[in-house]
Amino acid sequence: MTAARLIELWRGGTRESAHLGHVVISDANGIVEAWGDPGAVIYPRSSCKMIQALPLVESGAAEAAGLGSEQLALACASHDGARIHTDRVVAWLSALGLEEDDLRCGAHMPNDPAERKRLTCTDESPCQIHNNCSGKHAGFLTLKRHMKAGPEYVEIDHPVQRAVRRAFEEMTKETAAGWGIDGCSAPNFACTVEGLSCAMAGFAQPGTGVRGQAQRRLVEAMLTHPELVAGEGRACTELMRAMKGRVAVKTGAEAVFVGIVPERGLGIAVKILDGGTRGSEAAITAIMVHLGLLEEGHPVVQKYLTGPLRNWRGFSTGELRCAEGFPS
């Protein structure tokens, strides 16, 4: 089975570009609907941060450090490096007696326009706190300290990453099909698109034990603080706000997107073959409309899927469309 045509770009009556990929919707019993190849092996990248945060909560490290829902949302976040994000990560590290230097995520210019402007115009370099993964890494550091483990917490055989791998394999119900190094230097484990959607279905229907409690806390944290999970103007934040706390969504690099729908016990995984965000944002939006969780006329649906593409003079020049057969 191969990737399915999911999203198309039309201009002047001609199909100019197209995004192929894989989409799986699962519940506790398995696949509910799928497009493309559910068995395709992918890296979830940042879309699985809520899985990577499970050991932090399950181990008791989060409670011991007094983490609240804001910190847990940041642990699941790919944030914009706005002050609302960086101030909280700085305070979190400080409360642990740690500093920026203890992070292993690397530095990059933040996406937040105000902070980017401040850094640019003062010739200040971005630091590791600005890294979109600094919340996840603060979570790793919290767990590392709780475990009394060594400082190189992103190494594949470090106790933190061994715990992450265990959680990942249990949630996906697969043995990891390999691992790669992520943009933030942490290991990222490979799974099938079906495995990722299965993991999200697990978060959508948490049990009663330690794992179920951890899943519930992490999803609630994401739903309570959509602005901490990404930032103003970003797809994760805007989609979660539009769905009013009913659905958690999370993007990952190379065009992965996941969804967690607690009220229906559904988990969703999207991977666009070409790795482009335009396709993954459009596809997850289409799935939310398909499931009746977003109205087709909502401004967010227009922004990520149905609205006209406009050029520099504001003229409508084209539009994204769902390909025939996707999602219905």
Place this chain on the structure above:
Amino acid sequence: MTAARLIELWRGGTRESAHLGHVVISDANGIVEAWGDPGAVIYPRSSCKMIQALPLVESGAAEAAGLGSEQLALACASHDGARIHTDRVVAWLSALGLEEDDLRCGAHMPNDPAERKRLTCTDESPCQIHNNCSGKHAGFLTLKRHMKAGPEYVEIDHPVQRAVRRAFEEMTKETAAGWGIDGCSAPNFACTVEGLSCAMAGFAQPGTGVRGQAQRRLVEAMLTHPELVAGEGRACTELMRAMKGRVAVKTGAEAVFVGIVPERGLGIAVKILDGGTRGSEAAITAIMVHLGLLEEGHPVVQKYLTGPLRNWRGFSTGELRCAEGFPS
């Protein structure tokens, strides 16, 4: 026939993403080599600016306005809006007795880091001169004045665009399969990938008449001023410099790339289905290596194709590879 798998992204031993598309290499007799579907209908977007500039030269408008090779290179450019570009466009318009307000390309923030920083830190808005197409539009305005035609030179039935369409259809040897509105508001005519490569083969082997002279002047202008065709750090500029004036290349939005190889009489057209620049830059680089025009070890080949992908800490995390069967 469908799009072929051309470029892949590998991470940790797993193929993470892939770019499908169409590539055609033509000479004066037709297709020499092809991958994907030569008959796929595409918009060349900015990759066909040298075709759009033909009426400017053939009509005598360029000579009447005293345009030199710098202006002709800018007419074929998608420039960065650096001072080397904007100063020349301002002077060009001024010599015509025109100003920024006569352009119809719209304004956008330039790609050039220094000019972007200047605008950001002074809270100055970008103007239409910064538009990456402002050289093409200065060319349109030059032709419009020569034709004594009206000011709305981007309208589909304006004499300027009728002349462009004629040149486009003659060069591609096709009746335009439709047209769309480009990012800069000019019409962009549709053709097949084969038609676009045929047009580039025409530029590679110009005849002796008015058209041949115009083709020769435009290609020479691009080869003489690679920094005016795009900008520092950009693929068009870096690839042309690396090939030392032997090959002209030009990118277009939605992942089009063309090449003109005068010494071999070859024209090349690349369209990546997903519209992502990563794929088109890698594919045109692969074709240049395949044709023996670039050495595999050249830094530009490493940058756009073979070099490791590095994360924020500088670790190698993956690499692009040519898919099996592409280009050899």
